[in-house]
Amino acid sequence: MMMKPLGSAAHAMEETIETVIRDAPLFEGGRDVVYGPVSGGISNENWRVKRKDGSGDWFVKVPGNGTEMFIDRDAAMDASRKAAAAGLGPRVHDDLAHRGVEINDFLPDRRASTHSDFADIENCRAAISAYRTMHALPALGLTKTVFDMIDEHAQQVAELGGRKYREDAWLRLNTQLAREAIDASGVDLVASFNDPMPGNFMIGEDGSIMLIDYEYASMNDRCYDLGIWFGEMFFTPERELELIEAYFGEVRPEIISRVTVHKALADVKWSLWSMVQLEVSRLDFDFHKYGMWKKMRARSIMEAPDWATHLRRL
Structure with missing residues (x-):
């Protein structure tokens, strides 16, 4: 540097x-x-x-x-x-x-992780331990669910005159279906990290993980934290089941569905966030490309044949 x-x-x-x-x-x-x-x-x-x-x-x-x-x-x-x-x-x-x-x-004795670090199940287990600590923190002063985030960004895009996706109405419809299903089942609010970019996981020589960058943290559903992390790390379905078991001690269909639905909602949220950043940020980053990728992955989950099944069994 x-x-x-x-x-x-x-x-x-x-x-x-x-x-x-x-x-x-x-x-x-x-x-x-x-x-x-x-x-x-x-x-x-x-x-x-x-x-x-x-x-x-x-x-x-x-x-x-x-x-x-x-x-x-x-x-x-x-x-x-x-x-x-x-x-x-x-x-x-x-x-x-x-x-x-x-x-x-600064944490000179730790390094920021990369996606490749989480190909190692032991690093994944260390991250699960960090999430357990996060979710057990005293209640945070801000409650902000993924739906609050999505509503906020949608309003900001409108106020800024930002770009809208061609599938905007379709995404809003499926987001509303997810909202109704989660509201009916209840929101499991805990202190949530909400921002699992690999660089926010700091790995020590002993294999332990600390978290940095809490600016998106809020009281939110714990399955959002897991869902957004699973999506960010491109885990296979098999690895997701391993980590659900590591966190909850068991794997049940309703947990799988709750994590899957939140994974899709996380991509909706960050796709809209990207359209806001495209209008206001001075960072040298391709927010349009990032947003399109997030939007397409949300579609891949919501268009899958089992989307309706996931919503029903929350």
Whole structure:
């Protein structure tokens, strides 16, 4: 990672992080620090800030342009603090929290996972352990189910005059069918992570996993957390059954259905999120391609012959 001294900003995002460094008491006005970008995020501007003498090493998250539309920074800090207290996440520093900037201890003894890491069942079991810890956290200050997220993004796309998918009405119809089925069966609210990008799983040398990036965390159905993770990791049906058993201690048809339905809903949510980001983000990322992929995978689940069966047995 290329680290730069304060005062060498070459573009707007570097100017922003330099302002943060000067303003945060933790960094003492930028004395003896260097900074560099951390790759992998698609919402915010992420940075590593270090003291040259090695006495401090931090991860700094600067809110991405427009993210205030769908991220409650106070709620994110609440989740981060509770996760840190449980040993699930890194230490949180409150400097500039009032401006939405999150500062954590960097985790140099851990590495961000990749999709290939989760081909190993032991890494999957470590992640299940992390999810159990997450779901047992004290109640978070924000309740936001996948349906709340979908409604929010749909309204934002409309307000921004953003692009709509050709199948928009069809997706909305199937989302409503899922909403009615889940409402009838009851929502199992727990403290949920909601954002299982591989880079958010930090693997230690002992094989344990810590979670980072709690900005999408909320009280949500636990099966959403499992469903979105299964989809993100492209698990086979056989691996999904293994992990359902690892989490619940058993495999029942209604659990499989609940996870499957939430997997489809997660893709609907992120496909709409992508259309919002396409309008507001300044990150160099192909949000259109990402959204189309999510939309097509949601269709693949909702168009399958067993979709109606899944809805009936929730």
